[in-house]
Amino acid sequence: MGKLKIGVFGAHRGMTMIHQLLNNPDAEVTAICDKYRPSLDAAGKTAEDAGLKVALFERFDDFFACDMDAVVLANYAHEHAKFAVPILKSGRHVMSEVLTCANLAEAVALIEAVEETGKIYQYAENYCFFNTTAEMRRLYKAGDIGELMYAEGEYIHDCASIWPQITYGERDHWRNRDCATFYCTHSLGPILHATGLRPIRVAGLEGQEKEFMIKLGARAGSFGIEMVTLENGAIVKSIHGGLKREPGSINYEMYGTRGSMETDRWDGNLHVWRETTGNCVGEHEKYAPSFSLDGAAGTGHGGSDFFTTHYFVRSILGDEDAKKEAVDVYEAVDMCIPGNLAYRSIIGDGHALEVPNLRLKEERDKYRNDTFCCFEEAAGEMYVSSTAAQWEQPVIGDEVYEEVRRKWLAGEPG
Numbered sequence: 001m002g003k004l005k006i007g008v009f010g011a012h013r014g015m016t017m018i019h020q021l022l023n024n025p026d027a028e029v030t031a032i033c034d035k036y037r038p039s040l041d042a043a044g045k046t047a048e049d050a051g052l053k054v055a056l057f058e059r060f061d062d063f064f065a066c067d068m069d070a071v072v073l074a075n076y077a078h079e080h081a082k083f084a085v086p087i088l089k090s091g092r093h094v095m096s097e098v099l100t101c102a103n104l105a106e107a108v109a110l111i112e113a114v115e116e117t118g119k120i121y122q123y124a125e126n127y128c129f130f131n132t133t134a135e136m137r138r139l140y141k142a143g144d145i146g147e148l149m150y151a152e153g154e155y156i157h158d159c160a161s162i163w164p165q166i167t168y169g170e171r172d173h174w175r176n177r178d179c180a181t182f183y184c185t186h187s188l189g190p191i192l193h194a195t196g197l198r199p200i201r202v203a204g205l206e207g208q209e210k211e212f213m214i215k216l217g218a219r220a221g222s223f224g225i226e227m228v229t230l231e232n233g234a235i236v237k238s239i240h241g242g243l244k245r246e247p248g249s250i251n252y253e254m255y256g257t258r259g260s261m262e263t264d265r266w267d268g269n270l271h272v273w274r275e276t277t278g279n280c281v282g283e284h285e286k287y288a289p290s291f292s293l294d295g296a297a298g299t300g301h302g303g304s305d306f307f308t309t310h311y312f313v314r315s316i317l318g319d320e321d322a323k324k325e326a327v328d329v330y331e332a333v334d335m336c337i338p339g340n341l342a343y344r345s346i347i348g349d350g351h352a353l354e355v356p357n358l359r360l361k362e363e364r365d366k367y368r369n370d371t372f373c374c375f376e377e378a379a380g381e382m383y384v385s386s387t388a389a390q391w392e393q394p395v396i397g398d399e400v401y402e403e404v405r406r407k408w409l410a411g412e413p414g
C-alpha cells in the first residue's frame, strides 16, 4: 500500500500540517486548497521543494473532487463542521483545526456523520499535547493528585499587533465577529483531556471590548470566561482572549483531593504538589517534563503541533494507542459547545445552562435545529450579535477595515 494521500484545506495555518507531513513515513500531502493565491502558491512551493507533487486548488469543490484519503481542515474557525460533514460522507477521514463547530446543530450533525461513516475524526486541539499538559494527563490518570476538585485553563493572547496579518481587513472575518466565549478550547480542552471528565453546566462572562481592538475592526468582548461544572462536581474556570501580557499566557492548574499541579506562569516548568503522610503534609516537585515521543521537540506551539498530525495518521492506520491519545469527536464537542452555551448565559443574565451529552442519541433532538450563534450565515433566525447587550455594539466604519487592509498588504503591525 502506498502512502496515505492527505489534502490540506486552508494554506495559512495549514502550512504547519504541511510541514509536519513532509517527512512522514506513512502519509503525504497530495492536494492543497486556498482561495488566496499567494498562500496557495507558497504552500505548493514548500511541498515541491520537498520533492512532492501536489495539486493546487482555489475552489473547494475542485479540491473535494480530487483523490484523497483524508483532509486537514485549516480553514475559517467557524466553518469546520460545515465542511467536515460532507468530507466524512464522501468516505474521507478528517482532522479539524479549532474550533469544532459554530453551533449545537452542527455539533449534532458532525457526531452523526462520524457515527454513520465510521471514519476517523480527530480534533487538532494541540494545547492538550504540550510537554506540560500531556504530563498533567499522565499524572492525573496515574492518580497523583486524586480526584479533580477545581481547575483553571488560561489562553491569553493579545493579537492586536498581528491583527492585520490575521484578518486581512475583512469586515466579516470570523476573528472580527466571534463572540468572547467562542474560542474556548485552548483553555478548557487540556483540562477535559487530562481528566476525561465531561462538562455538564456552564455560566459565562464577557470582558468589555476596549478601544485598541475596536480601532482594528474587532466587534466583540475582549475576553471570555466560562465557569464550567464537570460531571463529578469539579469546577473549571476557562479564560481566553486579548489581555495585555507578553508573551501571552498559556497556563493550567488542577487541584485534586490529594494534591495539585500547575504550569509555571513564566518559566515553562510544571509544579506538582502531592500530599503524602496526612492532611497538608506533602512534597513539591518542579521540573520540565519531556515529550512522550521523539520528533516533537522544536515543532510549532511548544512541540504540540507534532502530536496532532502524528496521532491522526497513526489512527487512520489503526493504531489503537494513537486513538486513545487523540481527541475524538465527542471530546471535541465537549470542549467547544460550552463556549456557545456560555454566550447564551451572558445574554441571559449569567444563569448557568446545561451542557448536553451528545453521545446520547436521546439528547440530540433538542439541539438538532439549534443554530444559535453570532455567525449570521450559520445562525439563520437564531443569529445574535457578537457583543452582548450590556455593552454597546461598536459601529465600525469601512475606513477602519481599509486601514487594516493597507497595513496587511504593507506588512505593518496593528
Ligand SMILES: NC(=O)c1ccc[n+]([C@@H]2O[C@H](COP(=O)([O-])OP(=O)(O)OC[C@H]3O[C@@H](n4cnc5c(N)ncnc54)[C@H](O)[C@@H]3O)[C@@H](O)[C@H]2O)c1
Pocket: 009, 010, 011, 012, 013, 014, 033, 034, 035, 036, 039, 058, 059, 060, 074, 075, 076, 077, 078, 097, 098, 099, 124, 125, 126, 166, 167, 301
Ligand atoms: N491550534 C492552533 O494553535 C492554531 C493556530 C492558528 C490558527 N488556528 C486555526 O486554524 C484555522 C485557520 O486560521 P488561520 O490563522 O490560518 O486564519 P484564517 O482563518 O484567516 O485562514 C483560513 C484560510 O483558509 C482559506 N479559506 C477559508 N475558506 C475558504 C474557502 N471556502 N475556499 C478556499 N479557501 C478558503 C483562507 O483564504 C485562509 O487562507 C482557524 O480555524 C484557526 O482557529 C489554530
